[in-house]
Amino acid sequence: MRRWVWLSAVAAFAIAYPLLLSSPFQQRLGALVLLYAIAASAWNIVGGYAGQVSVGHVVFFGCGAYAAMGSYAKFGLSPLFGIPGGIVLAVGLAAIVGVPTLRLSGHYFSMATIAVAETMRLIVTNTEWLGAAVGLSGPAVPRNMFDLSFLSSLPYYYLFLAVLVITLLITWWMTNSRMGFYLRAIKDSERAARSLGAPASRTKLYAYMLSAALTSVAGALYAMMFGFVDPESGLGILISVKILIMAALGGAGLLFGPLVGAAILVPLEEISNSWLGGKGAGLTFVVYGAIIVLIARFQPGGLLSLLTGRSKRKIDKGASHAP
Amino acid sequence: MSFVLVQVIVGGLLLGAVYALFSSGLTLVWGMMNIVNFAHGDFVMLGMYVAYVVYTLMGGGPILGAPLATLVLATVGVLVYFALIRDIMKGPMLAQILGTFGLALLLRYSVFWWFGANFLSMPPNIVGGTYAVAGLRIEASRLLAGVVALLVTLGLHLLLTRTSLGSKMLAVAEDQTAAQLMGIRPDTMQAIAWAIAAGATGLAGALIANFFYIVPTVGETLGIVAFVTVSLGGFGSVPGALVAGLLIGVIESLSGYLIGAVYKDIVVYVLFLSFLWFRPQGLMGKM
Numbered sequence: 114m115r116r117w118v119w120l121s122a123v124a125a126f127a128i129a130y131p132l133l134l135s136s137p138f139q140q141r142l143g144a145l146v147l148l149y150a151i152a153a154s155a156w157n158i159v160g161g162y163a164g165q166v167s168v169g170h171v172v173f174f175g176c177g178a179y180a181a182m183g184s185y186a187k188f189g190l191s192p193l194f195g196i197p198g199g200i201v202l203a204v205g206l207a208a209i210v211g212v213p214t215l216r217l218s219g220h221y222f223s224m225a226t227i228a229v230a231e232t233m234r235l236i237v238t239n240t241e242w243l244g245a246a247v248g249l250s251g252p253a254v255p256r257n258m259f260d261l262s263f264l265s266s267l268p269y270y271y272l273f274l275a276v277l278v279i280t281l282l283i284t285w286w287m288t289n290s291r292m293g294f295y296l297r298a299i300k301d302s303e304r305a306a307r308s309l310g311a312p313a314s315r316t317k318l319y320a321y322m323l324s325a326a327l328t329s330v331a332g333a334l335y336a337m338m339f340g341f342v343d344p345e346s347g348l349g350i351l352i353s354v355k356i357l358i359m360a361a362l363g364g365a366g367l368l369f370g371p372l373v374g375a376a377i378l379v380p381l382e383e384i385s386n387s388w389l390g391g392k393g394a395g396l397t398f399v400v401y402g403a404i405i406v407l408i409a410r411f412q413p414g415g416l417l418s419l420l421t422g423r424s425k426r427k428i429d430k431g432a433s434h435a436p
Numbered sequence: 437m438s439f440v441l442v443q444v445i446v447g448g449l450l451l452g453a454v455y456a457l458f459s460s461g462l463t464l465v466w467g468m469m470n471i472v473n474f475a476h477g478d479f480v481m482l483g484m485y486v487a488y489v490v491y492t493l494m495g496g497g498p499i500l501g502a503p504l505a506t507l508v509l510a511t512v513g514v515l516v517y518f519a520l521i522r523d524i525m526k527g528p529m530l531a532q533i534l535g536t537f538g539l540a541l542l543l544r545y546s547v548f549w550w551f552g553a554n555f556l557s558m559p560p561n562i563v564g565g566t567y568a569v570a571g572l573r574i575e576a577s578r579l580l581a582g583v584v585a586l587l588v589t590l591g592l593h594l595l596l597t598r599t600s601l602g603s604k605m606l607a608v609a610e611d612q613t614a615a616q617l618m619g620i621r622p623d624t625m626q627a628i629a630w631a632i633a634a635g636a637t638g639l640a641g642a643l644i645a646n647f648f649y650i651v652p653t654v655g656e657t658l659g660i661v662a663f664v665t666v667s668l669g670g671f672g673s674v675p676g677a678l679v680a681g682l683l684i685g686v687i688e689s690l691s692g693y694l695i696g697a698v699y700k701d702i703v704v705y706v707l708f709l710s711f712l713w714f715r716p717q718g719l720m721g722k723m
Contacts, residue, residue, distance in 0.1 A: 166533050213713045219529050220472040224663050225712050231660065232705040239698050350656065354541065361534055395549035398541050405538030409524055413531035 131270045138387075140266040146379045147273035148335055153359040153371030154280045155327035160357065161365035162288060163320045164300035165215065169226030171353040172210075172233045173325040176203040177332030178347040179237070182249035187242075191259045192251055196333045203329035204322045211321040215314065218303070227350065234348040248343025251336070261337045269338050276334065277372070280327050285368055287323070296320055300366075328356075351398070358405050364415030373417050378404075443572055444693045445686055450574070450582030451644075452685020457585040458640035458658070459665035459677040460592055461633030467672020468609040468629050471525055471532055475516075475540035477659025479634050483509050483641020484650045485547055488556055502584075505642035506635045513634025517627050540655065548652040556650040563646045577646035584643060589681075592636065593674045605629055609672070657701060664708040 131140045152174060159165050180199030181192040188194075214225040237243050252260050263269060287293050295316040298306035307313045336342040346352075359378050364370030378401070385397045412419065462476045473479075486508050487501035494500060516539065524535040563577040596602035607615040608625040615622060648654070665684055669676025684704065692700035 160530075164530070166530055168533070168537070213709075217712055220533065221712060223474075223533050224472070224660075225709060228660060228663075228705040228708050231656075232702055232709070235698065235702050235705075354537065358534075358538075361530060365530055395545045395553075398545035399549055402538045402540070402542030402545060405534050406520060406542060409527070409531040409535035409538060410520055413524075413527050413534075 127274060131267055137266065140270055142380055142383055144266045144270040144273055144338065145383065146375050147270065147277050148331060148338070149355065149359055149379050150372040150375040151273065151277050151280050151334070152328055152331035152356045153363075153375055154277065154284060155324050155331060156356045157324075157360045157365060157371050158284055158287065158327070159317075159320045159324040161360055161367070161370065162284075162293065162300065163296045163317055164366075165317060165321070166219075166223045166357070167226045167321075167324075168223045168350070168353050168357060169228075169230035170324070170328050170356055171348055171350060172206060172230045173203040173328035174332035174335070174352055174356075175233065175237070175342075175348040176206060176325075177329030177334075178336035178342040179243060179249065179332075180329070181333035181336045182251055182342045183243070185251050185260075186244070186249040191261070192333070192337050193259055193261055196330060199329040199333045200326045203325040207322045207325035208318070211318045215317045215321060227353075230348065230350055230353060234344050234350070237348055238344045244343070246344060248341055248347070250341040252340070262340060266338075269334075273334060276330060281368060281372075283323070283327070287320075288368070292316055292319065355401075358401060361415055362404065362408055364417030367415065367417050370415050370417045374415070377416075439571075441690075441693075444689050446572055446574065447578065448686035448689030449682055450578045450685070451689065452682035453582040453585040453589065453678075454640050454644050454681075455661055455665055455685055456678040456681025457589045457643075458637045459662045459669070459681050460589055460674045461636035462662045463666045463669065463671055463673060463677045464592075464596075464629055465633045466666060468605065469521075469525060469626060471521060472536065472663075473633075474533065474536040474659065475543060475655075476633075476637065476662050477657065478540045478543040478655035479509055479512070479637035480641040480644075480658045480662075481547065481652065481655035482512065482543060483638035484645040484648065484654065485551065485641075486638065487642035487645040488558065488650055491558060501645075502639055502642040505638040507638070509638025509641070510631040510635035512638075513630040513632075514627050516634070517630035521630065522623070522626075540659070544652050544655060551652065553652065558646050558650075575647060581643035581646065585640060586678075588636070588639060589674065589678050592632070593678070595632075596674060601628070660708065661704060664704055664711070667708060667711050 130143050134140070134143070152170075155173075156167065156170050160167055160170075177196070177199035180202055181195035184190040184195035184198060185192050210226075210229050214222055214229070217225055238246050243249065252262055261272070288296075295306065295311045295313070298309070298311050299313050299317060303313055332347065336347065339346070355378070359374035360371040361374070362377060363372065363374030381400065382397050385400065389396055408415065458476070458480050461479075462473060465471060465473055483505040486505040490501040490504050520535055520539065524531050527535075563580055565576045567574050567576055567579060569579075596606065604615070604620045605625050605628065607618065607620055608622045612622045615625075661684065665677055665680045668683065669678070669680030684707075687707065688700045688704055691703040695703070
């Protein structure tokens with residue numbers, strides 16, 4: 114019962130936020146929190162629930178971002194058409210990359226995902242057709258609604274809110290399905306899960322593909338909001354890192370963990386950037402680094418696990434299985 | 437074989453020796469504690485900046501810069517071990533990856549914040565000149581780096597295999613409890629391993645600072661080079677790292693020369709991925 118009270122309160126706040134705090138900066142901040150929450154929630158499916166720590170999720174983000182901007186820049190189509198294209202691209206790439214890499218355990222999987230992401234970044238940076246280092250741009254001024262390019266952040270806010278709700282519903286549905294149970298078993302001990310007949314490889318691959326699809330949607334929305342994409346903003350490893358940190362800070366493997374993480378880190382970054390200017394970019398990541406080290410050291414389950422308390426046991430249990 | 441090709445291969449071998457040096461630090465820690473240091477490349481970056489600062493502040497060349505960078509980084513290694521690694525080693529894997537990754541960001545962007553994103557370079561007169569060896573023209577800074585790195589890597593191997601300290605460290609790697617029963621303190625041995633591993637990165641960083649671009653993000657690429665080297669050479673093995681490091685140096689130089697400079701990193705990454713693809717179990721030792 115208490116859960117529903119909390120949930121309604123958060124939902125009411127989320128709907129009212131841009132009307133209560135209506136300055137352009139605050140609305141943009143709200144939209145960015147939701148956008149990163151989408152990406153971090155998508156990562157959570159494979160990184161949090163399945164325990165496969167991908168550090169290369171930016172490749173799927175990039176699929177969406179490049180598909181959205183590419184459909185406009187190359188074919189004159191609304192970036193909206195790029196979303197399904199990005200999903201197909203991301204799921205296909207996840208299948209190709211996932212089969213060999215998901216066999217790797219632990220650190221090896223993480224390292225392989227970094228190598229995949231960096232390879233993609235280098236290839237795109239040297240591909241003239243994709244704008245090379247300059248990148249691709251969307252329509253300069255909003256032409257019509259279907260371009261999803263607006264002058265104000267308000268439409269983006271509600272669009273992102275809707276996509277986030279869908280993402281969380283999919284995640285929630287997944288955790289309560291057979292797939293969710295398999296994933297948790299695999300996370301606790303893959304060998305035990307296999308010996309009990311859980312199709313570990315297939316389940317991990319499905320989770321990876323689902324996560325990739327949702328991440329590409331986040332990438333497409335990001336590109337539309339900013340109106341352009343280049344190798345740094347669409348395929349830079351720091352995007353992966355931000356997504357991962359938000360999920361881990363809030364609580365990896367918890368439904369609302371990524372949202373909590375995004376709600377803390379995005380304002381931190383935006384405010385420090387607006388205060389410190391260009392030099393702030395470096396300092397922001399120093400703070401990011403410090404936070405992530407402290408979380409890893411003192412609260413490996415994330416902040417939300419402090420509130421719920423129940424995952425503390427899970428973490429302790431998980432520790433004994435750690436390689 | 438064309439003459440230029442020989443020149444390229446020799447250059448690759450000299451750079452590969454430095455790769456071997458800092459990779460042997462990663463492989464040592466990895467083999468002993470089963471923890472992957474995602475900040476390893478950034479340790480090398482830190483070594484480059486220490487050498488740079490030593491030059492700009494004191495004007496000392498590599499004679500002063502290299503030992504100081506080694507010492508500073510060894511200290512950093514010990515501090516990192518006691519402040520972070522000792523605790524996250526017992527934690528879940530996500531915490532291990534996060535911990536060292538966060539450390540990488542912390543180091544990389546502290547340097548970025550302090551020095552800016554500009555490419556720095558050592559003045560050419562630090563280790564200047566070019567030698568002609570058997571008709572090949574080799575820059576003195578590269579020759580110095582390659583030779584010193586090769587000697588120190590061999591020295592590390594001897595330290596691990598021929599001294600009592602080495603035996604103690606290997607005993608801890610083998611079986612902590614048994615080592616403890618023999619009166620060896622695992623904590624001390626692991627701290628020493630971190631000092632050696634990070635010290636090696638400091639020395640390697642100071643050596644390549646003379647001819648490599650010095651930039652805060654250089655550790656990202658170097659970190660991946662170290663992962664490839666360790667995966668290729670077999671984890672925990674210093675001789676493996678040496679052979680793999682030399683090989684990667686040559687492959688990188690050849691692909692840079694034959695295909696183009698921008699593609700040499702891609703070649704390294706693809707090499708790494710195909711290695712993980714074909715030998716995932718063999719590389720880890722256990723599954």
